[in-house]
Amino acid sequence: MEKRTEIGSLGEFGLIQRLSEGFVSHQPWTILGIGDDAAGLEANGFKVVSTTELLIEGVHFDLSYTPLKHLGFKVVSIALSDIAAMNAIPAQLSVGLGLSNRFSVEAVEELYEGIKLACEEYKIDLVGGDTTSSPQGLIISVNALGLVAEDQLVKRSGAKPNDVICVTGDLGGALMGLQSLEREKQVYLANPDMQPELNEKNYVVMRQLKPMARFDIIHDLKELGVIPSSMIDCSDGLASEIIHLCNASGTGARIFEKNIPIDDETYLVATEFSLSPLTAALNGGEDYELVFTISQSDFDKVSKITDVTAIGYMTDLPNERVLVMKSEQVVALTAPGFGPQ
Amino acid sequence: MEKRTEIGSLGEFGLIQRLSEGFVSHQPWTILGIGDDAAGLEANGFKVVSTTELLIEGVHFDLSYTPLKHLGFKVVSIALSDIAAMNAIPAQLSVGLGLSNRFSVEAVEELYEGIKLACEEYKIDLVGGDTTSSPQGLIISVNALGLVAEDQLVKRSGAKPNDVICVTGDLGGALMGLQSLEREKQVYLANPDMQPELNEKNYVVMRQLKPMARFDIIHDLKELGVIPSSMIDCSDGLASEIIHLCNASGTGARIFEKNIPIDDETYLVATEFSLSPLTAALNGGEDYELVFTISQSDFDKVSKITDVTAIGYMTDLPNERVLVMKSEQVVALTAPGFGPQ
Numbered sequence: 023m024e025k026r027t028e029i030g031s032l033g034e035f036g037l038i039q040r041l042s043e044g045f046v047s048h049q050p051w052t053i054l055g056i057g058d059d060a061a062g063l064e065a066n067g068f069k070v071v072s073t074t075e076l077l078i079e080g081v082h083f084d085l086s087y088t089p090l091k092h093l094g095f096k097v098v099s100i101a102l103s104d105i106a107a108m109n110a111i112p113a114q115l116s117v118g119l120g121l122s123n124r125f126s127v128e129a130v131e132e133l134y135e136g137i138k139l140a141c142e143e144y145k146i147d148l149v150g151g152d153t154t155s156s157p158q159g160l161i162i163s164v165n166a167l168g169l170v171a172e173d174q175l176v177k178r179s180g181a182k183p184n185d186v187i188c189v190t191g192d193l194g195g196a197l198m199g200l201q202s203l204e205r206e207k208q209v210y211l212a213n214p215d216m217q218p219e220l221n222e223k224n225y226v227v228m229r230q231l232k233p234m235a236r237f238d239i240i241h242d243l244k245e246l247g248v249i250p251s252s253m254i255d256c257s258d259g260l261a262s263e264i265i266h267l268c269n270a271s272g273t274g275a276r277i278f279e280k281n282i283p284i285d286d287e288t289y290l291v292a293t294e295f296s297l298s299p300l301t302a303a304l305n306g307g308e309d310y311e312l313v314f315t316i317s318q319s320d321f322d323k324v325s326k327i328t329d330v331t332a333i334g335y336m337t338d339l340p341n342e343r344v345l346v347m348k349s350e351q352v353v354a355l356t357a358p359g360f361g362p363q
Numbered sequence: 364m365e366k367r368t369e370i371g372s373l374g375e376f377g378l379i380q381r382l383s384e385g386f387v388s389h390q391p392w393t394i395l396g397i398g399d400d401a402a403g404l405e406a407n408g409f410k411v412v413s414t415t416e417l418l419i420e421g422v423h424f425d426l427s428y429t430p431l432k433h434l435g436f437k438v439v440s441i442a443l444s445d446i447a448a449m450n451a452i453p454a455q456l457s458v459g460l461g462l463s464n465r466f467s468v469e470a471v472e473e474l475y476e477g478i479k480l481a482c483e484e485y486k487i488d489l490v491g492g493d494t495t496s497s498p499q500g501l502i503i504s505v506n507a508l509g510l511v512a513e514d515q516l517v518k519r520s521g522a523k524p525n526d527v528i529c530v531t532g533d534l535g536g537a538l539m540g541l542q543s544l545e546r547e548k549q550v551y552l553a554n555p556d557m558q559p560e561l562n563e564k565n566y567v568v569m570r571q572l573k574p575m576a577r578f579d580i581i582h583d584l585k586e587l588g589v590i591p592s593s594m595i596d597c598s599d600g601l602a603s604e605i606i607h608l609c610n611a612s613g614t615g616a617r618i619f620e621k622n623i624p625i626d627d628e629t630y631l632v633a634t635e636f637s638l639s640p641l642t643a644a645l646n647g648g649e650d651y652e653l654v655f656t657i658s659q660s661d662f663d664k665v666s667k668i669t670d671v672t673a674i675g676y677m678t679d680l681p682n683e684r685v686l687v688m689k690s691e692q693v694v695a696l697t698a699p700g701f702g703p704q
Contacts, residue, residue, distance in 0.1 A: 034700040035607075058518050058611075059445035059596055060412035060509065070411045071401040074491060074506040076459035080498045104400035118417035118504065150415060157421045163459065163504035165415040168401065177399050255400055266376075270399075359375040 027127035029153075037127065038151045041134045048145040049113050051169065061116055061149035061167075068169040073104035079159035087203040090129060092231045094136020095143075097164050100257070102144055102235035103310040105168035107255040109176035109240060112168045115141065116150025120161030144237065174249060176314070178270035181252035183338035185315040187267075187275060188250075188330050190239045192283040193260055194299055197306030198291040199223070199230025205295075225287040233310040239327065240312075246323045250314035259305040262357035263313045265343055267336075271315075274342030275355075277334030304345070305357065368468035370494075378468065379492045382475045389486040390454050392510060402457055402490035402508075409510040414445035420500035428544040431470060433572045435477020436484075438505050441598070443485055443576035444651040446509035448596040450517035450581060453509045456482065457491025461502030485578065515590060517655070519611035522593035524679035526656040528608075528616060529591075529671050531580045533624040534601055535640055538647030539632040540564070540571025546636075566628040574651040580671065581653075587664045591655035600646040603698035604654045606684055608677075612656075615683030616696075618675030645686070646698065 029037055051064050077097055079085060085093070098115060105112045117137060121130065130153070141148050150165075206218045220227055235255075243250065252271055254263045260282070264275050284299050292299040315336055316324055324330055334346075343355040370378055392405050418438055420426060426434070439456060446453045458478060462471065471494070482489050491506070547559045561568055576596075584591065593612055595604045601623070605616050625640050633640040656677055657665055665671055675687075684696045 036701065058520075059448040060414040060451070060507075064410050065406045067407070069405050070508070072413065072455070072457065072491070072506065072508055073401040074415065074457050074459050074493065074504055076461055076493060076495060076502065076504045078461050078495065078497055078502065081461070081496050107400035110401070114413070116413065116415050118415050120417055120419050120422070120502070150413070152415065152417060154417060154419065155422050156419055158499050161417065161419065161461070161502055163415055163417045165413065165506045166401075167411070167413055179399075360377065 025128060029121065029125065029127055029130070032127060034153055037130065037153055040127070041130060042148065042151055045138060045141060045148045047147045048141070049147045051113050052147045052149060061114055065169060068171060069175055071105060071108045071110045071168045071170060072165065073101055074163065074165045075101045077162040077164070079161065084207070085160070087207050088231060090132040091136035094133040095140045095232055097162050098137055098140035098144065099233045099235045099310060101164040101166040103255040103257065105166055106235045106237050106240050107253050107312060108168065108170060109174050109250065109253060110168035110170035112144050112146045112166060112237070114147050114149045114167040116165045117148070118152040118154070118163040120154050120156030122156045122159055125160065144235065176250050176253045178252050178254050178267055181267055181271035181273050181315040181336045182317070183273055183336050185251050185317055185336045186321050186332050187264070187277060187313070187315050187334045187336065188324060188332050189256070189260065189283060189311055189313050190236050190330055191309070191311040192285040192288065193256065193309050193311060194284050194292065194302030194306045195226045195229035195288040196233065196308035197302045198288050199226035199228070200308070201295050201297070202227055202291060203230060223287070223291055225285060226291050229309065233308065235310060236312050239330065242327045246326065248316060248320045248323050250316055253312060253314035256309045256311040256313050257307055258359055259307040259357060260313065261304040261355040262359055264355055265357055265360060267313065267315065268340065268343050271336070272340050274337035274339040275334060276337055276342065276344055276346060278346045279348050281331060281333040283331045304355070366469060370462065370466065370468055370471070373468060375494055378471065378494055381468070382471060383489065383492055386479055386482060386489045388488045389482070390488045392454050393488045393490060402455055406510060409512060410516055412446060412449045412451045412509045412511060413506065414442055415504065415506045416442045418503040418505070420502065425548070426501070428548055429572060431473040432477035435474040436481045436573055438503050439478055439481035439485065440574045440576045440651060442505040442507040444596040444598065446507055447576045447578050447581050448594050448653060449509065449511060450515050450591065450594060451509035451511035453485050453487045453507060453578070455488050455490045455508040457506045458489070459493040459504040461495050461497030463497045463500055466501065485576065517591050517594045519593050519595055519608055522608055522612035522614050522656040522677045523658070524614055524677050526592050526658055526677045527662050527673050528605070528618060528654070528656050528675045528677065529665060529673050530597070530601065530624060530652055530654050531577050531671055532650070532652040533626040533629065534597065534650050534652060535625050535633065535643030535647045536567045536570035536629040537574060537649035538643045539629050540567035540569070541649070542636050542638070543568055543632060544571060564628070564632055566626060567632050570650065574649065576651060577653050580668065583668045587667065589657060589661045589664050591657055594653060594655035597650045597652040597654050598648055599700055600648040600698060601654065602645040602696040603700055605696055606698055606701060608654065608656065609681065609684050612677070613681050615678035615680040616675060617678055617683065617685055617687060619687045620689050622672060622674040624672045645696070
């Protein structure tokens with residue numbers, strides 16, 4: 023039988039101390055780590071960017087198919103993806119946990135294993151931790167700080183008409199991973215002897231369980247000397263992100279169905295579920311790819327990055343946010359977060 | 364009947380936009396407000412300090428006696444109290460909300476009214492907001508950033524033997540306010556026609572509902588040219604905070620019952636509840652006063668601040684964390700968060 027240590031046997035401060043063991047500092051900027059009221063960051067000539075995510079069990083994740091270690095990694099990726107979207111370098115992380123009494127010390131340690139892996143992957147410092155009780159389920163709040171040089175900061179608002187709209191990686195996979203995991207859960211609930219059939223869905227499942235913040239692309243752009251005119255990360259689906267960029271920049275956008283990058287496995291799984299792969303890409307969300315715009319003069323340089331696809335361009339018609347279908351039909355982009363339209 | 368607007372009728376982004384209206388920028392450091400993936404802060408020659416709080420309905424607050432506007436103000440005070448404890452100046456705030464479908468747009472606006480009041484009181488900028496659904500109750504995550512000059516940062520770890528231990532304001536009041544509100548709730552539940560009897564408990568009730576982060580004291584210390592050797596804010600009770608300072612600084616501490624500041628009303632209400640006012644001060648928590656140490660050479664200067672009380676001194680015996688009673692009996696300080704001892 024696995025060991026189960028009750029959280030009460032350590033106390034809040036004992037738990038935080040135990041969870042924080044083995045985290046090393048990667049960042050020269052860190053002036054204060056865990057163990058003070060606030061974390062500290064020294065920033066000579068850099069701007070500090072900050073983002074907070076709140077993730078709630080039953081809303082943002084389902085622990086029946088999300089291993090705690092993967093969840094730990096994922097929450098860090100989600101927060102850092104916002105830092106990447108500012109063209110910044112990630113520096114510090116702090117994590118607050120609300121824990122119902124269903125969780126043991128060992129369970130929380132597993133979650134922290136994933137957080138530690140992510141801190142090593144992204145070379146960031148865990149500088150704050152806080153645990154509290156929760157009446158129901160697991161609640162995770164993550165705050166990340168990043169740094170960006172004076173002239174490198176990229177906002178949502180800088181896009182100009184005729185700028186090229188680019189996306190990294192491919193889209194829609196995370197939703198297909200979620201659908202696959204949800205179906206296996208239903209199969210398992212109906213018959214607990216069934217083995218999960220996820221062998222041929224490895225790519226989409228990992229898109230859901232272990233997304234990566236795209237600092238590789240931020241690095242490539244820097245190497246090429248390209249600063250995007252606007253940028254956002256793809257957390258709510260491509261359509262939503264394009265609308266955000268247009269709203270902030272006062273531009274319109276035309277994107278082309280034929281150019282939207284969708285992985286073969288995403289396509290196959292969507293077909294299996296009788297879902298449209300295009301809808302998965304436009305409204306699926308959780309892919310954590312970057313959506314950015316560049317001036318046409320930077321286009322040749324950016325074409326050298328293999329994992330970036332040009333999908334359309336900004337226009338000077340602020341009310342035009344459209345998708346040109348393969349059939350050449352033109353349809354308006356819509357996204358749920360914006361409410362009834 | 365009061366107007367009730369469903370959150371779904373605005374959408375997530377519409378809600379955030381509506382809530383963020385009327386917030387103005389107080390801080391020259393703010394380079395990015397609401398509307399990008401991350402918030403931004405420019406910090407030339409300053410260190411940036413950051414803190415995150417996670418507050419959960421049913422654990423940290425009870426909406427049956429906490430007006431949403433007060434709650435909004437309080438969550439900001441709680442986060443900023445950590446910034447004060449670093450001897451820093453508060454600059455930016457971001458708020459994440461998890462909302463069950465019990466909450467209307469109007470309810471969330473009331474919460475934001477309190478947040479706005481606090482932003483004006485503390486002269487800070489709201490730079491980020493995020494809302495999500497919650498399966499149960501209200502969940503609030505608050506992140507605050509502050510700035511502190513290179514040589515002004517105060518940690519928990521700098522106390523030396525013989526340093527004087529000081530506290531601001533008075534202690535135990537917030538717990539007595541909570542007890543009073545809890546009793547009125549029980550009375551109301553037993554008989555909804557009863558009117559609350561809180562007239563003579565105004566001070567302790569306000570200690571619970573509307574705590575203040577003590578930047579007035581941070582300012583006084585700066586005026587006097589005094590930098591505390593260590594500091595912490597009093598969120599878990601005096602005993603817990605003294606143990607934290609001792610653990611971080613490698614010192615012991617002797618504090619004196621006769622010096623611990625307790626307001627007359629706190630004393631009276633505690634007596635009424637057959638509770639020990641001393642225990643309320645030592646283990647009550649939520650007073651958000653500052654506990655700090657100064658070298659003896661700074662003692663005369665600090666004595667000029669009317670709302671600061673010297674309660675004891677640090678010793679060179681790391682295992683000695685004791686309270687000297689009025690009876691001259693010496694008892695060990697204990698605090699719940701540290702687990703079984």
